[in-house]
Structures are given as structure tokens and as C-alpha cells.
Amino acid sequence: MAATPMPKRLPEPIINENAKIVLQRRYLRKDTEGTPFENYRELFWRVASSIAAEEKKYADSVYTVSKLAREFYDLMTSYRFLPNSPTLMNAGTDLGQLAACFVLPVEDSIEGIFDSVKHAAMIHKSGGGTGFSFSRLRPKDSVVGSTGGVASGPLSFLRIFNCATEQIKQGGTRRGANMGILRVDHPDIMEFIKAKERDGELNNFNLSVGLTEAFMRAVEKGEDYELVDPKTGLVSGTLNAGEVFGILVQKAWESGDPGMVFLDRVNRDNPTPAQGDMESTNPCGEQPLLPYEACNLGSINLGLVYAAGQNGHDSEIDWDELKRIVHLAVRFLDNVIDASNYPLPQITETVERNRKIGLGVMGWADLLFQLGIPYNSQKAVDLAERVMKFIRDESRAASKQLAKERGPFPAYADSVFGKADLGPYRNATTTTIAPTGTLSIIGGCSSGVEPLFALSFVRNVMDGDRLVETNPHFETALKNANAHSASLMEEVAKKGSIASMEFLPEDVRRVFVTAMDIEPMWHLKMQAAFQKYTDNAVSKTVNLPNEATQEHIREIYWKAYEYGCKGVTVYRDGCKSSQVLCTGDSE
Ligand code: ADP
Numbered sequence: 001m002a003a004t005p006m007p008k009r010l011p012e013p014i015i016n017e018n019a020k021i022v023l024q025r026r027y028l029r030k031d032t033e034g035t036p037f038e039n040y041r042e043l044f045w046r047v048a049s050s051i052a053a054e055e056k057k058y059a060d061s062v063y064t065v066s067k068l069a070r071e072f073y074d075l076m077t078s079y080r081f082l083p084n085s086p087t088l089m090n091a092g093t094d095l096g097q098l099a100a101c102f103v104l105p106v107e108d109s110i111e112g113i114f115d116s117v118k119h120a121a122m123i124h125k126s127g128g129g130t131g132f133s134f135s136r137l138r139p140k141d142s143v144v145g146s147t148g149g150v151a152s153g154p155l156s157f158l159r160i161f162n163c164a165t166e167q168i169k170q171g172g173t174r175r176g177a178n179m180g181i182l183r184v185d186h187p188d189i190m191e192f193i194k195a196k197e198r199d200g201e202l203n204n205f206n207l208s209v210g211l212t213e214a215f216m217r218a219v220e221k222g223e224d225y226e227l228v229d230p231k232t233g234l235v236s237g238t239l240n241a242g243e244v245f246g247i248l249v250q251k252a253w254e255s256g257d258p259g260m261v262f263l264d265r266v267n268r269d270n271p272t273p274a275q276g277d278m279e280s281t282n283p284c285g286e287q288p289l290l291p292y293e294a295c296n297l298g299s300i301n302l303g304l305v306y307a308a309g310q311n312g313h314d315s316e317i318d319w320d321e322l323k324r325i326v327h328l329a330v331r332f333l334d335n336v337i338d339a340s341n342y343p344l345p346q347i348t349e350t351v352e353r354n355r356k357i358g359l360g361v362m363g364w365a366d367l368l369f370q371l372g373i374p375y376n377s378q379k380a381v382d383l384a385e386r387v388m389k390f391i392r393d394e395s396r397a398a399s400k401q402l403a404k405e406r407g408p409f410p411a412y413a414d415s416v417f418g419k420a421d422l423g424p425y426r427n428a429t430t431t432t433i434a435p436t437g438t439l440s441i442i443g444g445c446s447s448g449v450e451p452l453f454a455l456s457f458v459r460n461v462m463d464g465d466r467l468v469e470t471n472p473h474f475e476t477a478l479k480n481a482n483a484h485s486a487s488l489m490e491e492v493a494k495k496g497s498i499a500s501m502e503f504l505p506e507d508v509r510r511v512f513v514t515a516m517d518i519e520p521m522w523h524l525k526m527q528a529a530f531q532k533y534t535d536n537a538v539s540k541t542v543n544l545p546n547e548a549t550q551e552h553i554r555e556i557y558w559k560a561y562e563y564g565c566k567g568v569t570v571y572r573d574g575c576k577s578s579q580v581l582c583t584g585d586s587e
Pocket of ligand 1: 283435439
């Protein structure tokens with residue numbers, strides 16, 4: 001749809017130094033020589049105006065296209081809200097593929113498997129990430145009907161997907177990222193669990209074992225459980241649940257891989273069960289989807305809704321402003337669905353039927369810093385629930401408003417909302433918490449709902465110059481406490497954390513905690529708090545110190561299950577990590 005021409009007096013956005021590097025490398029449109037032919041203002045206007053242009057289709061809209069384009073521009077260039085990378089890269093371009101997350105089916109046939117390889121390649125080319133369940137593939141060594149030969153099993157095909165991904169550098173933007181899931185009751189599960197043992201194996205995949213409630217109950221009771229051949233539906237063997245869980249824990253301790261996803265928990269939140277089960281998530285785990293479904297994400301920067309206390313009142317959150325942002329962001333993300341060109345007709349169909357969007361947050365650690373609340377405290381966990389409940393409720397209110405203007409999502413009547421007479425809503429889901437690997441760089445804020453990794457660090461820039469980069473809220477707090485000095489900043493940059501600096505004021509040390517200062521259980525409690533009010537899932541890493549034992553990891557896994565998390569990712573400091581990178585620096 002034709003976009004509104006750029007207004008003459010459109011303000012120039014302020015771009016931080018790191019964002020300049022990321023935007024120049026991957027987001028500004030370039031000619032065949034690789035020279036950018038748009039500037040930052042044009043980039044954000046391209047996105048704002050093309051997404052706003054979709055509004056024209058809806059006669060009952062409360063906005064004019066030009067007013068909405070300007071509101072979207074201001075929303076993005078003030079970094080209060082940013083849409084996922086593919087929207088920033090491709091909105092208003094011929095490619096026009098705007099979603100970050102896809103799930104594709106892998107059928108148990110050669111045609112099905114290679115269709116899926118091809119479809120994944122098309123999605124990677126457009127900057128999206130793909131997730132697959134390999135659970136439908138018949139196990140290794142079972143008979144192939146048409147030839148009488150033997151099947152090579154899910155793992156051998158996973159390697160083909162991995163290899164294809166390797167070859168498709170994404171048009172100068174980013175290499176593909178994949179999630180591979182295998183159910184714990186698939187006969188090849190042990191091979192899957194060990195698949196990334198060797199460094200560099202399946203390097204374009206994150207792997208997760210799909211755990212079921214039946215399996216978790218068997219772990220609890222120390223019982224065996226059955227392996228089922230997906231082709232025949234017959235039981236092909238048994239394993240001891242406790243032993244399998246123990247190996248999963250051991251692998252997580254060694255390398256963080258594979259992760260796990262609680263499939264029954266995921267499907268308890270399936271808004272459209274009539275269309276089948278969700279069997280996989282996107283690469284970073286925050287977005288469970290149906291086969292052939294895609295979802296576009298966007299994140300609100302919570303660091304910018306801080307309201308300083310006045311007239312003796314405590315500092316707070318500017319709830320009115322947060323509400324305004326949520327409503328505008330939901331409209332933006334719903335328009336993105338219409339503006340996007342999906343790489344396959346089946347995907348267009350599924351997306352348009354359910355119209356899932358994933359609004360989430362970033363800058364959570366920045367907000368806590370400003371409010372003076374330690375991340376590792378009950379107060380922070382309670383606030384997380386309050387903030388996310390507010391965002392979920394307001395995003396649903398916004399989706400209801402859109403349903404009035406545009407009609408509900410086509411599958412509404414058959415969805416859990418339709419059945420419970422809760423809507424009508426425009427979107428089957430509204431909330432997801434993404435990692436915001438690149439968005440947080442562009443927004444200059446802390447990523448997702450994660451704590452900071454370091455309060456200050458040294459960045460090596462060109463010509464061997466060193467630049468000490470410090471979190472601005474930390475710097476302000478030190479200045480207010482009269483504790484700021486260049487030598488101290490060098491020291492903090494070396495350590496990252498101030499946990500051991502007893503000479504610093506106690507309240508500063510309590511509030512300015514980093515990922516490694518935080519007890520693993522607080523990481524998990526924070527994930528659970530956000531999950532409670534998130535329709536889709538939460539991207540979060542539970543950091544553990546190097547000396548953590550397998551027993552610690554076992555406890556985290558078990559609690560994640562009990563707290564109702566949809567999956568869990570642990571990372572033990574210093575262990576080899578083979579996570580697929582999702583940051584702006586991933587090549
Ligand atoms: P961004 O900040 O770039 O918008 P996120 O770090 O929030 O992205 O990741 C969100 C989702 O985007 C991921 O779960 C994945 O589906 C997709 N994604 C991220 N990085 C990549 C990548 N390098 N290649 C393909 N897809 C990616």
C-alpha cells in the first residue's frame with residue numbers, strides 16, 4: 001500500500017553510537033554496491049508510513065493514515081516501542097516479509113522433509129527464524145515402505161536442515177536461526193539429547209526436548225515410560241524417566257544444550273485447539289506456534305515509563321503513558337500482519353486466520369534501577385506481575401477495540417475466547433517476551449526482562465582505542481552518592497559487577513546487581529512472574545555460577561515445571577555455549 005510522503009519538518013532521530021553500527025550494517029537499505037541509499041530518518045519513516053498505510057482499509061478506524069504514521073514514527077524514534085528486526089528491515093520494501101517467528105511442519109516423507117527445507121530457506125532469506133518438530137519422523141532403522149530400505153531418522157534430516165541454513169546467508173542481513181524439537185517419547189530421543197555433544201555440531205540449531213506431563217510424573221515416581229513409534233503408533237521400547245531426566249540435566253550442566261519445552265503446558269494456552277496442537281516454538285523459544293504459523297513481535301522499552309516521584313511521593317511507573325504505548329503498539333502489530341508478505345500461501349492463510357501478535361518488553365532492568373528495586377527481590381517479582389498483567393489486560397482491550405473497527409480474527413468463534421464468550425478479539429494472542437538482542441542495542445536499553453550482564457565494560461573500537469561503556473543509571477546513582485570516579489569506572493569495567501566492592505554504599509550495591517550476582521532461583525521467579533501474564537512465552541536465561549552442580553540445575557528444571565514456565569534455558573558460567581546467537585552481531 002502506498003505510504004505517506006515524508007513530512008518536511010519530521011524531526012531527525014537521535015541514534016546512539018552502537019545503534020549506528022547495527023543500523024548501517026543491516027537495516028539501512030543499500031544499493032547493489034552495498035552503499036546505503038536511505039538515512040535513519042528515512043528508515044523510520046519507511047516503517048512508520050508503510051505500516052500506517054494499512055489503516056486505509058478500515059473505514060471505521062479512529063485514525064487518519066497521516067496522523068497514525070506520525071504517531072508510529074514518534075513511538076519508534078523515541079525508542080518507546082520497536083518492532084522486531086524483519087519489520088525494521090523490510091517494511092515498505094519489495095520483499096515485505098515482516099515477521100521474526102515461524103514454525104514449519106516436518107512430515108514423514110521425503111517430499112515433506114525437502115519441502116520443509118526449501119520453505120525454511122525462503123524464510124531465512126527474509127530474516128525470519130524457523131522452528132520445527134521432528135517428532136513425526138519415523139525412527140532410525142525403521143522400514144521404508146516404498147523401497148524396503150531403512151529410514152535414517154530425525155537426526156540425519158536435522159543435519160540437512162542445518163547444512164542448508166549454513167549456505168543461505170540472509171541477503172546481507174543475518175544467517176538463519178532454527179529451533180529443533182523432539183518429543184521425549186520419540187524412540188531416537190537419546191541420540192537427540194547427545195546431538196550437540198561435539199563442539200560445532202548443528203551450530204545453526206537450538207535444540208529442545210519436548211517434555212510431557214506423563215513423563216514428568218514418571219520422573220517423580222522413578223518409573224519407566226514408553227517410547228512410541230510415530231509412524232506405527234506402537235510402543236517400541238521403554239526408558240527410565242529418571243535416568244533420561246538425569247542425562248538432560250547433565251547435558252545442560254556441560255553445555256546448556258539441549259533446552260526443554262513443556263509441551264502440555266504450552267498447549268494449555270493454545271487459543272485455537274480446533275486447529276491442532278502447537279508442537280514447536282521459534283528459535284529462541286518465546287513463541288510457540290501451529291505448523292505454518294508466523295508471528296510478528298514488538299517490544300516496549302520499560303526504562304522510559306519511569307515516573308520520578310514528586311511532592312514526597314515515591315517514584316512510580318507512568319501507567320497512563322504505558323497504556324497509551326500499548327494501545328498504539330497493538331494497532332501497529334496488527335497492521336504489520338496486513339502489510340507483511342509471507343513466503344508461502346499456507347503461512348498467509350494460518351496467520352490471517354489467527355492474527356497472533358507478540359507485544360513484549362525490554363528495559364526491565366533499567367526500570368528497576370531507576371525505581372531502586374533490586375532484581376533479586378520479591379518486590380521486583382511482584383512488580384513484574386503487576387506490569388505484565390497491565391500490559392496483557394491493555395493489549396487485550398486494544399485488541400477488542402480493533403475487533404470493533406475491523407472484526408475479530410476469523411477463527412474467533414472456534415477459539416477458546418469464542419467458546420467462553422470472552423471477546424471478540426482481533427488477535428488470538430497479544431503478548432510475547434522476546435530476547436530483543438538487536439532491538440535493545442537500537443533502543444540503548446537492557447534486553448528483554450534480563451538483568452544486565454555487566455554494569456560497565458570495555459569496548460575495543462577501531463585503531464585499538466578502548467572505550468569504557470557504563471550503564472547510565474548506575475553512573476547517575478554513583479554521582480548522587482558522591483562515589484563516581486574514573487578509576488572506579490575502570491575497576492567496575494574489569495569486574496563487571498560491584499558485588500565485592502564493600503566500600504560502595506550498601507543501597508547502591510543492593511540495587512545494581514548483574515546476571516551473575518543474582519541467585520538462579522530469582523532468575524526463574526522473574527521468568528515465572530512474566531509468564532503468568534504472557535499469552536505466548538518468555539525468553540529468559542537462568543544464569544548459574546561455574547561451580548553450580550547438576551543438583552542445582554535439576555532443581556531449576558523441576559521448579560520451572562512447577563511454576564508453570566513453558567520452557568527453561570540455563571547457562572552455567574564458563575561452560576561451552578553453543579546457543580544460536582540472536583543478537584545484532586550474529587553473522
Ligand atoms: P530482534 O531484537 O532482532 O528483533 P530478538 O533477539 O528479539 O530479535 O529475537 C526474536 C526472534 O527473532 C527470535 O526468537 C527468532 O525467531 C528471530 N531471530 C533472531 N535472530 C535471528 C537470526 N539471526 N536469524 C533468524 N531469525 C532470528
